[in-house]
Amino acid sequence: MSDQHHAIEFQHVSRTFGHGKNRIYAVQDVSFTISPGRVLCLVGESGCGKSTTGKMVAGLLKPSGGRILYGGRDVATLSDAETKYFRRTVQIIHQDPYASLNPVRSVRQTLSAPLLRHKMVKNRLELNNRLHDLLMQVSLTPPSDFLEKYPHQLSGGQRQRVAIARALTVQPEFIVADEAVSSVDVSLRASLLNILLDLQHRLGVTFLMITHDLAVAKYFGWNGQIGVMYLGRMVELADTVKVLGDPVHPYTRALISSLPEADPDKTRTKERLELRSPDIPSLLRVPPGCSFHPRCPLYEEGLCDVQVPPLDVYSSDGHKAACWVMARELQQPRARDRIGEQGVEERAI
Ligand SMILES: Nc1ncnc2c1ncn2[C@@H]1O[C@H](COP(=O)(O)OP(=O)(O)OP(=O)(O)O)[C@@H](O)[C@H]1O
């Protein structure tokens, strides 16, 4: 695999779970690319397929359909040597670090194992220095208080920081960060995001950042892209600035309008996009046509409930969205005035 290609590409990727009547599409017909050194933030409500997508990116789950390319090569057909390289360079920080940290390994053992396995330190002194640095980086200080601890002796946020430190041990080129800061105190959140951002800026690490929190996506992915998922499908995909400032899909608009503003007066007066139903349908009974239609304020019978809308390009900058109504309206001038603009302003996280 050559160096200029460490991007990932999803081509019509699907992933099912279960069989027969119980089969669900956790991910369905999802396509995107992440260029080397860039960030894609995946957002969407619980159960929309974010973690399943992240696990496929990291090679932990196989797609049921479609292709995943890493560095231009199909991940399914990598040689043993390439697979080994892929495993080292693509790291995942799991959503639930309790499940991903070995309960019988101390923090020292958890962090030492990859450093020793990949011969990233020459001797015990170097190892100790590196462990110390890693824990300092994720604000587990003083490191000596944490090195001999086991997962059950740590809080959720501390475990998440150990998981982040572990991902940093092997100098990854690609990090899948699945709700990496969700269980961490707000006071620490920005500093952990800054550690990850620094990797991106300084070392050109490519990121798939998974979060249900648009504020995290905004902070982390400001120069990257946001992909909005709904019931297993990608419904909007564009530069972060465009998704937040000029969203096309009504679902994205609803997500953005539910974000609190830093200024409470603004929150009170902000235009709300009312959904027709607050409930997310079950993946066992996905509504026909656009699966968002039972909740969508723009719903039109006969247009929205027949065929699945394709993820179409809306503007010359490649802004993509999957909505029949917007596809029609945006061809007509002033259509957006009727629907209403809903930009979001700069906001600290
Ligand atoms: N191993 C599995 N076996 C069966 N169903 C699964 C499995 N993993 C995920 N699912 C189902 O697939 C769907 C998508 O799950 P996924 O974990 O990808 O969602 P998510 O967007 O990460 O949600 P959350 O925000 O709650 O983390 C859910 O309905 C989930 O129950």
Ligand SMILES: [Mg+2]
């Ligand atoms: Mg998840």
